[in-house]
Amino acid sequence: MKVLTKKTDYAIRALLMLGSKRGVYVSAKSISTEQDIPYQFLRGLLQEMIRHDLIVSKEGAQGGFMMKKEPDEIPIAQLIEVFQGKVQVSECMFRKQICANRARCVLRHEIMRIEQVVNREFDKITIGKLIRDLDAVNGMTHGSGEKGGS
Amino acid sequence: MKVLTKKTDYAIRALLMLGSKRGVYVSAKSISTEQDIPYQFLRGLLQEMIRHDLIVSKEGAQGGFMMKKEPDEIPIAQLIEVFQGKVQVSECMFRKQICANRARCVLRHEIMRIEQVVNREFDKITIGKLIRDLDAVNGMTHGSGEKGGS
DNA sequence: TTAATTGATATCAATATAGTATCAGTTCTA
DNA sequence: TAGAACTGATACTATATTGATATCAATTAA
Ligand code: FES
Ligand code: FES
Numbered sequence: 001m002k003v004l005t006k007k008t009d010y011a012i013r014a015l016l017m018l019g020s021k022r023g024v025y026v027s028a029k030s031i032s033t034e035q036d037i038p039y040q041f042l043r044g045l046l047q048e049m050i051r052h053d054l055i056v057s058k059e060g061a062q063g064g065f066m067m068k069k070e071p072d073e074i075p076i077a078q079l080i081e082v083f084q085g086k087v088q089v090s091e092c093m094f095r096k097q098i099c100a101n102r103a104r105c106v107l108r109h110e111i112m113r114i115e116q117v118v119n120r121e122f123d124k125i126t127i128g129k130l131i132r133d134l135d136a137v138n139g140m141t142h143g144s145g146e147k148g149g150s
Numbered sequence: 151m152k153v154l155t156k157k158t159d160y161a162i163r164a165l166l167m168l169g170s171k172r173g174v175y176v177s178a179k180s181i182s183t184e185q186d187i188p189y190q191f192l193r194g195l196l197q198e199m200i201r202h203d204l205i206v207s208k209e210g211a212q213g214g215f216m217m218k219k220e221p222d223e224i225p226i227a228q229l230i231e232v233f234q235g236k237v238q239v240s241e242c243m244f245r246k247q248i249c250a251n252r253a254r255c256v257l258r259h260e261i262m263r264i265e266q267v268v269n270r271e272f273d274k275i276t277i278g279k280l281i282r283d284l285d286a287v288n289g290m291t292h293g294s295g296e297k298g299g300s
Numbered sequence: 301t302t303a304a305t306t307g308a309t310a311t312c313a314a315t316a317t318a319g320t321a322t323c324a325g326t327t328c329t330a
Numbered sequence: 331t332a333g334a335a336c337t338g339a340t341a342c343t344a345t346a347t348t349g350a351t352a353t354c355a356a357t358t359a360a
Contacts, residue, residue: 001230001234001235001236001237001238002238003237003238003261003264003265004261005316005317005318006317006318006319007317007318025336027335027336027337028336028337029335029336038318038319038320039319039320040319040320040321041318041319041320043337043338044319046337047337047338047339050338057336057337057338058326058327058336058337059325059326059327059336059337059338060325060326060327060328060335060336060337061326061327061328061329061333061334061335061336062327062328062329062335062336063326063327063328063335063336063337064336064337065337080151081151084151085151086151087151087153088151088152088153110275110280110283111153111154111275113271114153114268114271114272114275115153117267117268117271118153118264118267118268118271121263121264121267121268122264125260125261125264130260133260155347155348155349156348156349156350157348157349175305177304177305177306178305178306179304179305188349188350188351189350189351190350190351190352191349191350191351193306193307194350196306197306197307197308200307207305207306207307208305208306208357208358209305209306209307209356209357209358210304210305210306210356210357210358210359211302211303211304211305211357211358211359211360212304212305212358212359212360213304213305213306213357213358213359214305214306215306
């Protein structure tokens with residue numbers, strides 16, 4: 001059971017880059033290279049994010065992408081929804097004979113509670129939070145070409 | 151984002167039937183018919199559940215399947231794991247430049263926490279609990295041929 | 301002996317995910 | 331004003347996962 005697909009994964013990483021470099025346009029190519037994301041695939045994701053008002057773009061030479069929303073206003077729950085669709089349990093798990101009256105179905109209720117728990121957790125994690133966490137982990141020491149590591 | 155696939159869905163429903171009719175062998179055919187699950191597909195699921203020691207079978211005429219474990223000892227978390235694999239986030243979300251030291255990676259930690267929350271919730275819901283909930287909803291009035299309804 | 305049943309396994313179809321290719325249009329810069 | 335560096339838009343291909351079917355041998359009750 002995969003929680004995050006590549007699309008979401010890549011989108012998050014792209015946003016982390018854009019969120020770290022405020023005020024300048026960052027090209028798809030540089031994101032692709034730095035984050036090791038397939039170029040054309042990434043392009044699609046970026047366009048999708050424009051449609052959802054998360055980022056803006058500028059065409060032509062020296063163009064690229066830039067955050068539109070504040071990083072703190074982008075919970076990864078939203079990205080999951082955009083790239084993987086709403087968290088859903090099953091059209092209707094116990095149909096027919098078993099569950100006669102869906103309106104007050106206990107099972108359905110049970111499962112939907114979990115759905116909420118999950119969403120609530122994913123709502124707490126925003127791009128902004130991730131950026132701060134990353135800075136903390138990396139000790140705020142990174143310029144842009146930090147290689148090395150373990 | 152689908153939380154439960156058909157396999158898990160079907161498996162749960164099959165177990166609910168077996169759990170409700172203790173002490174007798176229930177044929178795949180009858181489960182298939184009552185629950186509207188594709189026969190051969192269901193067969194596969196049942197065999198998988200035998201391998202995982204959840205149920206036992208008896209071959210030949212009047213044969214079928216029967217619970218092996220107590221319904222209360224089967225959390226749907228286990229079924230999800232069997233039929234959809236362990237809940238996993240992403241091989242490693244923020245590789246390369248971004249996340250240098252995975253060992254103490256805050257992001258990874260964050261995501262794994264959610265993983266635990268989800269699993270804990272799914273652990274609370276057992277087949278036994280679902281059966282009792284269903285009985286409550288259906289007012290304990292069902293024999294085996296209850297049709298009607300909304 | 302035969303019908304009802306599971307065991308085992310092979311195959312297929314549908315859908316979702318991941319990735320590639322192409323071309324037109326825009327903008328900076330020389 | 332040409333051309334390189336970009337994005338917009340869209341069509342396409344490949345791979346993996348999920349969902350479903352088919353077949354035949356072995357077992358058992360009647
Ligand atoms: S599960 Fe769908 S209504 Fe009860
Ligand atoms: S996300 Fe994989 S190590 Fe930080």
